[in-house]
Amino acid sequence: MANFVLVAGARLGAWAWDEVVPYLRAAGHGAHPLTLSGLAEKRDVPAGQQTHVQDIVAEVQRRDLRDVVLVGHSYAGIPVGQAAERIGDRLARVVFVDSCVPADGESFLSAWPDGGAEVKAAIAENGGSWPLVPASYYEGQDLTDEQIARIAAGSTPHPGATLTEPAVLARPLGDLPATYVICLYAGAEPGDDVAELLAGEHWRLVELDTGHWPMFSRPRELADVFLGLAT
Numbered sequence: 001m002a003n004f005v006l007v008a009g010a011r012l013g014a015w016a017w018d019e020v021v022p023y024l025r026a027a028g029h030g031a032h033p034l035t036l037s038g039l040a041e042k043r044d045v046p047a048g049q050q051t052h053v054q055d056i057v058a059e060v061q062r063r064d065l066r067d068v069v070l071v072g073h074s075y076a077g078i079p080v081g082q083a084a085e086r087i088g089d090r091l092a093r094v095v096f097v098d099s100c101v102p103a104d105g106e107s108f109l110s111a112w113p114d115g116g117a118e119v120k121a122a123i124a125e126n127g128g129s130w131p132l133v134p135a136s137y138y139e140g141q142d143l144t145d146e147q148i149a150r151i152a153a154g155s156t157p158h159p160g161a162t163l164t165e166p167a168v169l170a171r172p173l174g175d176l177p178a179t180y181v182i183c184l185y186a187g188a189e190p191g192d193d194v195a196e197l198l199a200g201e202h203w204r205l206v207e208l209d210t211g212h213w214p215m216f217s218r219p220r221e222l223a224d225v226f227l228g229l230a231t
Helices: 023-028 049-062 074-086 117-125 145-154 192-198 221-228
Strands: 005-008 032-033 068-073 091-097 178-183 203-208
Touching: 005 049, 005 074, 023 192, 032 049, 049 074, 068 074, 068 221, 074 091, 074 192, 074 221, 091 221, 178 192, 178 221, 192 203
Parallel strands: 005 032, 005 068, 068 091, 091 178, 178 203
Antiparallel strands: none
């Protein structure tokens, strides 16, 4: 039995995995969706990036999980990638779902144009949080109007410090057993950093013909990908 620890991207909480979790549990696996500090029901908890890393490590330790498959979507790939190396032999695999990957000493915004100057300005103008986006932001990503409305209604502003603080890695990310799930609506090719990791012996690529939020648009197909990694 695998234990899936599921972490959604910016502005989302554990609720984002509601349609994926039943498939994993029906197959006999553990499924543990996690809300990071500063988001959803934890929106009042102050958080930086290392807070999010510790949120994930603490969840694994609190539940005494073994055979852990850590799943990080979008932004969450950065704290998940760091947490993966910190849980030691509890880790079975880390899965990056159309996500960023951490680089030692670099932040979420490091690779953005001008170092994410526009995002930093938005954070400063919104009391330290990355503000919400309009529903139109989610169009063209294989989502129904109902799914878009659900994402927009459930989202919360994202704690800005998690986007600007640097990642801390003790060893090369390519040493981890990893799968990268690329969602083709968001771009058919992985970025250069991911492509370099995929060239190593420990990383594998899986393609999903959907948009950037597959836990909403294709929950069954995404769960099938996870289940294939657990067998």
